[in-house]
Amino acid sequence: MAETIFSKIIRKEMPADIVYEDDRMLAFRDITPQAPTHILIIPKEEIATANDITPEHDELIGAMVRTAATIAEREGIAGDGYRLVINCNGHGGQAVHHLHLHLLGGRPMTWPPG
Amino acid sequence: MAETIFSKIIRKEMPADIVYEDDRMLAFRDITPQAPTHILIIPKEEIATANDITPEHDELIGAMVRTAATIAEREGIAGDGYRLVINCNGHGGQAVHHLHLHLLGGRPMTWPPG
Numbered sequence: 001m002a003e004t005i006f007s008k009i010i011r012k013e014m015p016a017d018i019v020y021e022d023d024r025m026l027a028f029r030d031i032t033p034q035a036p037t038h039i040l041i042i043p044k045e046e047i048a049t050a051n052d053i054t055p056e057h058d059e060l061i062g063a064m065v066r067t068a069a070t071i072a073e074r075e076g077i078a079g080d081g082y083r084l085v086i087n088c089n090g091h092g093g094q095a096v097h098h099l100h101l102h103l104l105g106g107r108p109m110t111w112p113p114g
Numbered sequence: 115m116a117e118t119i120f121s122k123i124i125r126k127e128m129p130a131d132i133v134y135e136d137d138r139m140l141a142f143r144d145i146t147p148q149a150p151t152h153i154l155i156i157p158k159e160e161i162a163t164a165n166d167i168t169p170e171h172d173e174l175i176g177a178m179v180r181t182a183a184t185i186a187e188r189e190g191i192a193g194d195g196y197r198l199v200i201n202c203n204g205h206g207g208q209a210v211h212h213l214h215l216h217l218l219g220g221r222p223m224t225w226p227p228g
Contacts, residue, residue: 004166044132050183051192058176065175065200066167073201078165085227086179088130089195093225104227111207112148113199113218113228 003046006098009025010044020071027071027103036106037075037082041068047099050088068103077105083113117160120212124158132186139178141185141217147207150220151189151196161213164202183219191219199227 008014010026019039020027026049030038041064047053065084072078082105087094093114122128124140133153134141155178161167163194167175179198186192196219202209207228 050179050196050198051187053176053180055177055180058174058180059172060176061179062167062172062175062177063169065164065179066169066172069164069167069202073165077205078129079203081167081201081205081208082148082166083202083206083228084200086198087195088197088224089193091191091195091219091222092197094195094222102227103207108205109201109207110228112199113216114224114226 002097004096006042006096006100007046010042017075021069021087024060025067027067030102035104035109037072037077037104039041039068039071039103040102041077041103043099048097049094049099050086052099064101066095068101071103072105075105081105085113116211118210118212120156120210120214121160124156133188134181137179138174142215143179145194149218151186151191151217153182153185153189153217155215155217157213162211163208163213164200165172166213178215182215185217186219189219195219197223197227213217 017030027041085102123130130142179224199216
């Protein structure tokens with residue numbers, strides 16, 4: 001896949017408001033937040049879209065979801081609740097082709113989800 | 115956790131339009147679809163919310179996301195794209211307290227995601 005702006009954030013060549021990092025993933029605040037808390041969780045491995053997830057990624061993807069919940073707890077929104085979103089390709093509204101999980105909360109989210 | 119309607123669907127005591135099943139998960143069409151394709155992927159294990167995911171669940175949760183992408187491919191919407199959503203508690207809009215992953219596609223999804 002082509003490198004995206006997220007690769008530069010991972011390498012710390014682009015600034016980002018990082019809220020969590022480990023050897024497999026990075027989490028930082030969305031620069032165009034759609035809710036009081038809006039954080040992106042991304043794998044350090046370059047996976048373009050959800051269509052590109054292989055069985056070898058299962059544990060990583062699950063850990064990203066679990067980390068989103070942990071971050072929600074730290075943000076103080078776990079009890080009230082939050083929404084997790086992965087967009088894939090055009091109809092999904094995927095803006096950057098490096099897989100990312102959105103964590104949105106701090107307000108009631110409406111239905112449908114876009 | 116308290117048993118939900120999803121436990122009855124897993125046990126085939128409640129009808130559902132099932133599109134995928136294996137030993138760990140079940141996928142069926144949402145009865146109030148918000149898009150031309152709207153499918154729920156649920157673990158057979160009773161996990162109430164995203165807050166209840168433990169490291170032991172990582173591989174399962176990742177497999178659910180990967181299975182959603184596989185179902186999207188079968189539905190013919192993987193290329194155009196789709197949105198994956200997990201709602202947690204009240205602000206997330208979680209209606210059933212048995213963890214479920216929404217797969218929505220077949221139309222352009224808008225932003226914000228609710």
